[in-house]
Amino acid sequence: MAGSPYASALGRLKVQLPEFLGKEFLLSLSQAKDTLDVAKTLESTIYASDINAVAATYHGAQRLEIAINRMFIRRCRRALDAAPFAGRPIVSAYLRRWDIQNIELILSSKAQGRPLTEEETFLVSSREIPAGLFAGAMTLDDFRRLLQEPTLEAVAQQLVRYGYGGVLLPRLDAYQQTKDIFPLLQALDQDYYVRLLDSLKHFQGDEWGIRLFIQSEIDVRNALLLLKGKDSDLPVDRVLERWTEGGLLPKAQVQDLFTARGVPELVQGLATRFPALPEGLPTYQEHQSLTGFEAALTRERAVRELKRMRAYPLSLSILFTYLLHAELERTDLRRIVYGKQYGFTASQLQEQLVVPRL
Secondary structure, three states, rough: OOOOOOHHHHHHHHHHHHHHOHHHHHHHHHOOHHEEEEEHHHHOOOOOHHHHHHOOOOOOOHHHHHHHHHHHHHHHHHHHHHOOOOOOOHHHHHHHHHHHHHHHHHHHHHHHOOOOOOOOOOOOOHHHHOOOOOOOOOOOOHHHHHOOOOOOOHHHHHHHHOOOHHHHHHHHHHHHHOOOOOHHHHHHHHHHHHHHHHHHOOOOOOOOOHHHHHHHHHHHHHHHHHHHHHOOOOOHHHHHOOOOOOOOOOOOHHHHHOOOHHHHHHHHOOOOOOOOOHHHHHHHHHHHOOHHHHHHHHHHHHHHHHHHHHHHOOOOOEEEEEEHHHHHHHHHHHHHHHHHHHHOOOOHHHOOOOOOHH
């Protein structure tokens, strides 16, 4: 064990764990009056320098979005830098998700005719501004070039050089006829998970836990897909068109599950696999919102996966434990920021937070 290639990663990342915001702090932050109050409270934390660095240019939610993304990117970089040689390809394959997210945002903006510049705050950044990610095949300059393209089709053509042409180009004819962008986004997501799971096939024996980690994420996506489909009264074949392959939730069960007469009955059917799912029923019944289900699934998965990965610290698990903490904190902070912007109460926000209930 002393000779494990992950001993160094454990030492480097374990000392960073106390930097993550505590449960009580996030609960108190949810009681802030507005985004300005959120910023003032975060100035007492490690986010202070990032918040102050962009204060002259950005304000309100945008200012906080950029600061949160800066910290998140640094944490992703730490995990990748701490990975031993054998683990770097897997961590890099995992972090491609942010390239995919940025590509999907650009494609969506082009499809809707919305202007999108390199100042777009929802693009995750690797160079301290809101665009691009260091861990994938694409750089900030690459994203700048994509942003300058006039149409979705032109963006897709440019993406050939980054390995996404085989995914997008065969679907362009159908898009031009229907103007339905979803098959393009679905294809990118599916390609991402196929490549990620493939990166875990031949390793040194400790990849099984990370495979379960990825499969559990796919299962959460598919469970939410079923709930959205039932809530929208979609036929089962339309739902299955959007299914993400690679998880452990059997696709063959969907026909039976989807005979449920409504979302509450579907929740009961899914509860055997996702015991926390019924926690979202009160929010759904009161507001017809699926957000309670998403929060319940995310919390349940985080508790289970963190417990499993912490049991194997001298392995890939230490890297993904750190990355999961980083993602959960970013998600909770963004929930608070945009909740304040849209007038959510503290109690409404606290129902959606994940970290305080881990």
